[in-house]
Amino acid sequence: MPTNTAAPIDNALSWQENALCAQTGPEFFFPDPGSSTREAKRLCGACEGREACLEYALTHDERFGVWGGLSEKERYQLKRGRG
Numbered sequence: 001m002p003t004n005t006a007a008p009i010d011n012a013l014s015w016q017e018n019a020l021c022a023q024t025g026p027e028f029f030f031p032d033p034g035s036s037t038r039e040a041k042r043l044c045g046a047c048e049g050r051e052a053c054l055e056y057a058l059t060h061d062e063r064f065g066v067w068g069g070l071s072e073k074e075r076y077q078l079k080r081g082r083g
């Protein structure tokens, strides 16, 4: 029997296939402290995977950079509001 050697699709990360940030550069999403996150957020606003991305970041406690349109500070505030 042939063996399926393809990597299994991880549904938890499937949104990354359409991630707009994958087509730009990490500098947008991990800006230097104090610099603007506006461009990254604008891109997130047009990204298909925004909700899944945000949930992923909240679940995995991602501390740095913009995820799902929110900065680390905004995610922290959202989490506090949920808890």
Ligand code: SF4
Binding pocket: 016, 019, 020, 021, 022, 029, 040, 043, 044, 045, 047, 048, 049, 050, 051, 053, 054, 066, 067, 068, 069
């Ligand atoms: S929502 Fe933003 S950070 Fe998340 S995958 Fe889309 S572009 Fe990237």
